[in-house]
Amino acid sequence: MIIIGLTGGIASGKSTVSNYLREKGLTIIDADIVAREVVEPGQPALAEIVTTFGPAVLHADNTLNRQALGAIVFGHQTDLDKLNAIIQPFIHQRIEKLEAQYRAAGAKVIVLDAPVLIEAGYRDNVDLLVVVNVTSELQLQRLMQRDALDSAAAKQRIQSQLALAEKVKLADVVIDNSQSIAATKRQIDELLTRLDTLA
Numbered sequence: 097m098i099i100i101g102l103t104g105g106i107a108s109g110k111s112t113v114s115n116y117l118r119e120k121g122l123t124i125i126d127a128d129i130v131a132r133e134v135v136e137p138g139q140p141a142l143a144e145i146v147t148t149f150g151p152a153v154l155h156a157d158n159t160l161n162r163q164a165l166g167a168i169v170f171g172h173q174t175d176l177d178k179l180n181a182i183i184q185p186f187i188h189q190r191i192e193k194l195e196a197q198y199r200a201a202g203a204k205v206i207v208l209d210a211p212v213l214i215e216a217g218y219r220d221n222v223d224l225l226v227v228v229n230v231t232s233e234l235q236l237q238r239l240m241q242r243d244a245l246d247s248a249a250a251k252q253r254i255q256s257q258l259a260l261a262e263k264v265k266l267a268d269v270v271i272d273n274s275q276s277i278a279a280t281k282r283q284i285d286e287l288l289t290r291l292d293t294l295a
């Protein structure tokens with residue numbers, strides 16, 4: 097089974113790319129979804145988060161208040177490091193379990209869509225690293241627009257990650273998402289043709 101790692105910067109277009117790959121029939125593991133599952137009420141990661149950051153990171157119904165936790169960790173590296181140390185092992189464990197399930201089911205190719213794939217030390221677990229790239233101006237503009245953030249908050253989130261230019265250096269394949277979505281899809285089609293040839 098070939099594992100394709102799909103990463104990029106925040107708002108660089110990973111979801112846009114992975115949605116198209118899903119449309120084309122590929123199996124996707126979405127790390128953002130996994131990251132939500134491991135903090136559901138009753139999960140050990142949530143209990144550790146509350147012990148570390150206090151009960152203000154919970155809603156009244158005991159679900160995680162993501163906005164409150166995001167306001168603490170984005171822009172405060174020490175707190176982000178603490179959150180990563182708690183949550184990343186649970187995310188890894190769940191991803192490995194999903195990979196094993198897909199392998200057992202006979203999948204030939206799976207895509208791991210993870211925004212902090214490289215930062216989380218997952219580079220060596222994937223066979224091909226695809227990085228979705230965009231100019232810094234467009235990244236900031238698209239992030240502000242999508243998440244209704246002001247420029248300072250958007251920049252804090254961008255700076256919480258390894259610079260996109262550094263990720264590009266580690267990539268096997270770079271998809272440039274600075275033009276139209278149609279142009280991006282054409283690059284993905286080319287990638288799929290190359291994968292077909294490899295398989």
Ligand SMILES: CC(C)(COP(=O)(O)OP(=O)(O)OC[C@H]1O[C@@H](n2cnc3c(N)ncnc32)[C@H](O)[C@@H]1O)[C@@H](O)C(=O)NCCC(=O)NCCS
Binds near residue numbers: 213
């Ligand atoms: C801090 C949290 C609660 C904020 O939740 P919120 O719903 O506001 O944002 P969401 O989870 O949709 O993330 C939005 C984007 O922020 C970026 N981001 C998320 N986590 C991180 C992180 N640990 N480091 C750097 N950037 C991150 C990603 O680009 C992501 O796509 C949440 O991001 C979280 O639990 N993060 C830690 C888990 C993690 O590392 N997730 C990434 C998937 S491996």
Ligand SMILES: Nc1ncnc2c1ncn2[C@@H]1O[C@H](COP(=O)(O)OP(=O)(O)OP(=O)(O)O)[C@@H](O)[C@H]1O
Binds near residue numbers: 105112113
């Ligand atoms: N080529 C494009 N042209 C115009 N807008 C785009 C293009 N690609 C993506 N977008 C828009 O930019 C925003 C960010 O894209 P997307 O959500 O796919 O990024 P992401 O990398 O998955 O982000 P995150 O790391 O936060 O999960 C979205 O609002 C999306 O609709």
